Amino acid sequence: MNRLVHLLAGAAVAAALCFPALAENTSIPLTLKDHKFSPAEIHLKANAPSEILLSNQDSTAEEFDSSSLHVEKVVPGGEKGVVRLRPLAPGRYPFMGEYHSSTAQGVVIAE
Amino acid sequence: MLASLLIVFREVIEAGLIVGIVLAATKGVAGRGWWVSVGVAAGVLGAGFVAGFAGEIAGLFQGSGQEIFDATILLFAVLMLTWHNVWMAGHGRAMAREMKAVGAQVQAGERPLTALAVVVGIAVLREGSEVVLFLYGIASQGGTSATAMVAGGALGVAAGAAVTALMYFGLLAIPAHRLFSVTAGLITLLAAGMAAQAVLFLQQGGYLEFLTRTVWDTSWLLKQDSIPGRLLHTLVGYSDSPNGAQLVAYAATILAIVILMRFEQTRHPRVRVAAPAA
Numbered sequence: 001m002n003r004l005v006h007l008l009a010g011a012a013v014a015a016a017l018c019f020p021a022l023a024e025n026t027s028i029p030l031t032l033k034d035h036k037f038s039p040a041e042i043h044l045k046a047n048a049p050s051e052i053l054l055s056n057q058d059s060t061a062e063e064f065d066s067s068s069l070h071v072e073k074v075v076p077g078g079e080k081g082v083v084r085l086r087p088l089a090p091g092r093y094p095f096m097g098e099y100h101s102s103t104a105q106g107v108v109i110a111e
Numbered sequence: 112m113l114a115s116l117l118i119v120f121r122e123v124i125e126a127g128l129i130v131g132i133v134l135a136a137t138k139g140v141a142g143r144g145w146w147v148s149v150g151v152a153a154g155v156l157g158a159g160f161v162a163g164f165a166g167e168i169a170g171l172f173q174g175s176g177q178e179i180f181d182a183t184i185l186l187f188a189v190l191m192l193t194w195h196n197v198w199m200a201g202h203g204r205a206m207a208r209e210m211k212a213v214g215a216q217v218q219a220g221e222r223p224l225t226a227l228a229v230v231v232g233i234a235v236l237r238e239g240s241e242v243v244l245f246l247y248g249i250a251s252q253g254g255t256s257a258t259a260m261v262a263g264g265a266l267g268v269a270a271g272a273a274v275t276a277l278m279y280f281g282l283l284a285i286p287a288h289r290l291f292s293v294t295a296g297l298i299t300l301l302a303a304g305m306a307a308q309a310v311l312f313l314q315q316g317g318y319l320e321f322l323t324r325t326v327w328d329t330s331w332l333l334k335q336d337s338i339p340g341r342l343l344h345t346l347v348g349y350s351d352s353p354n355g356a357q358l359v360a361y362a363a364t365i366l367a368i369v370i371l372m373r374f375e376q377t378r379h380p381r382v383r384v385a386a387p388a389a
Contacts, residue, residue, distance in 0.1 A: 049320070059251070060247075060248030060249075060251060060252070061162075061165060061244040061245070061247070061248055062248075063241060063244075063245075065336075067330075067334065067335050067336040067351070068330070068352075070311055070315075070350075070352070071315060073177065073178075073315070074165055074169070074177060074240075074241060074244060075169070076165045076166040076169065076244070077248070079165075079166045079169065079170075080174075081169055081174065081177075082173075082174040082175070083315075084175075084314075084315055084316065084317045086314060086323040086354070087323065087324075089325070098118065098245075099118065099244075099245045099248060102114075
């Protein structure tokens with residue numbers, strides 16, 4: 001068990017050294033209401049980090065899910081969540097609310 | 112009902128596969144049923160807890176609480192899987208011999224069943240908390256369609272359990288003397304995939320901002336969010352467009368486990384024995 005504790009401590013120190021401070025990103029507001037995203041189309045600059053500030057105004061939780069953006073983020077009902085995006089190559093990146101995918105659909109367009 | 116069945120099934124596949132592999136990896140070990148059950152039960156409790164406090168967890172670390180939490184428990188699972196494999200590299204041979212010799216149950220002894228129980232718990236917790244949030248959301252809306260959807264969700268969980276059974280009995284078809292090496296290989300890839308997933312969560316949380324470019328894209332061939340894609344994602348860490356840091360984590364994990372296993376094997380040198388008399 002001792003070895004394990006050392007391993008964990010080592011990992012924590014390594015992690016602290018590796019993680020740089022958060023960079024300033026472009027921030028885009030996105031609202032979810034009645035299981036629909038607005039705006040359903042988000043335009044952002046390609047090849048630059050950015051973040052989506054998702055405000056879930058429904059009473060139930062939703063999972064912001066996009067396989068092309070590699071994001072799965074649960075935002076509880078009535079809460080806000082930050083979805084951080086890596087610098088994106090120009091293109092269209094669809095996303096959805098996994099729990100209500102029939103209505104909760106949107107797309108990020110990097111250009 | 113079908114929709115909620117599919118959503119829940121997609122979430123529980125991963126946990127189902129992992130439980131199946133753990134059960135196969137511990138075949139013939141006394142007390143494993145209890146440990147795996149404890150792992151599943153703790154995972155279910157934990158899932159309810161995480162779902163209940165989703166808002167509070169998300170609010171930590173400047174809104175990156177969920178990502179940090181996911182990355183931490185994934186990395187912990189990687190450590191546990193590594194520990195198990197390394198331990199087995201030192202002791203597994205003797206155990207396999209003993210199993211063949213006596214053809215009966217082997218005492219668990221000091222075998223780290225706890226490590227695998229923790230891995231089971233983490234797998235159930237991660238997937239379970241999303242299932243709980245999803246079903247709770249439906250149930251709170253009420254009505255007859257809600258009842259049908261919750262029933263669909265329950266069927267989804269049952270389908271996940273069926274995946275566990277398939278994985279388990281599939282692995283048991285492998286001859287006993289090779290089962291240990293096969294499960295060791297599976298556990299190594301499982302750990303590597305989890306490490307790569309943890310890196311992705313850290314990147315989502317705004318950390319580890321290097322090597323973030325996508326290295327290749329095979330989504331035209333197999334989409335990661337399809338059912339086969341998800342199966343491969345869990346088993347071997349398949350990603351349809353991995354980035355550099357993920358690949359580094361994947362390769363480094365495999366390398367570390369293999370080196371540690373070799374090291375343990377030389378510490379416990381192989382003893383050649385004649386095949387036991389029938």
